[in-house]
Amino acid sequence: KAGVTQTPRYLIKTRGQQVTLSCSPISGHRSVSWYQQTPGQGLQFLFEYFSETQRNKGNFPGRFSGRQFSNSRSEMNVSTLELGDSALYLCASSLRDKGEKLFFGSGTQLSVL
Amino acid sequence: AQSVAQPEDQVNVAEGNPLTVKCTYSVSGNPYLFWYVQYPNRGLQFLLKYITGDNLVKGSYGFEAEFNKSQTSFHLKKPSALVSDSALYFCAVRDPSGGYQKVTFGIGTKLQVIP
DSSP states (O other), rough: OOOOOOOOOOOEEEOOEEEEEEEOOOEEEEEEEEEEEETTTEEEEEEETTTTEEEEEEOOOOTTEEETTTTOOOOEEEEEOOOGGOOOEEEEEOOTTTTTOOEEEOEEEEOOO | OOEEEEEOOEEETTSSSSEOOOOEEEOOSSSEEEEEETTTTEEEEEEEEEEEEOEEEEEEGGOOOEEETTTTTEEEEEOOOOOGGGGEEEEEOOOEEEEEOOEEEOOOOOEEEEE
16 A cells, blocks of 8 residues: 655745645545644644545644645645745645544655745 | 643663653643654654553554653653664644544654664
């Protein structure tokens, strides 16, 4: 069974641009969540989707948005990029049970210049 | 609101010695607790979880964790450290009460096993 796939692996953008990151969950997993990882901040929760609906949202500005498609694939978008958006963005999928573990992709490393 | 604290940024231990990575949590109800490990340039991998039952939970790669409700702790342990255990370790909590809550992670503890 294929794992969680995130594309692209690396991205370099300049301030003010926008970016779209993609995540394909494990087959059969309908829950997808996104996290931002930076040194010293750990993993900050961005949002979670289930069956194309956003179920939870973290404390990020409206420049951060996402969506989920009918095949459970998910995208997140960051508009008007700022230097502070440089981070590793991780996607995780799971069976939507509270006690279930998360399966993470390798992440997209975003650098904003 | 739920939260997790990992009080040590880094833990150094000699190969063959026991290791402990500390974690404390705060939730309003009974917690679901998790440990994940991250190797360089990789995503996180699940190690173990506590949902209910025995306070001592065994997981992957010889790791175990002890749930202590009175101290609100969930420390990760291993009897004998390996150099290959060197990685970044994250504790995480989910509050299962009051609807479907997000998983909250700590800031991570870097484990360095010295040969």
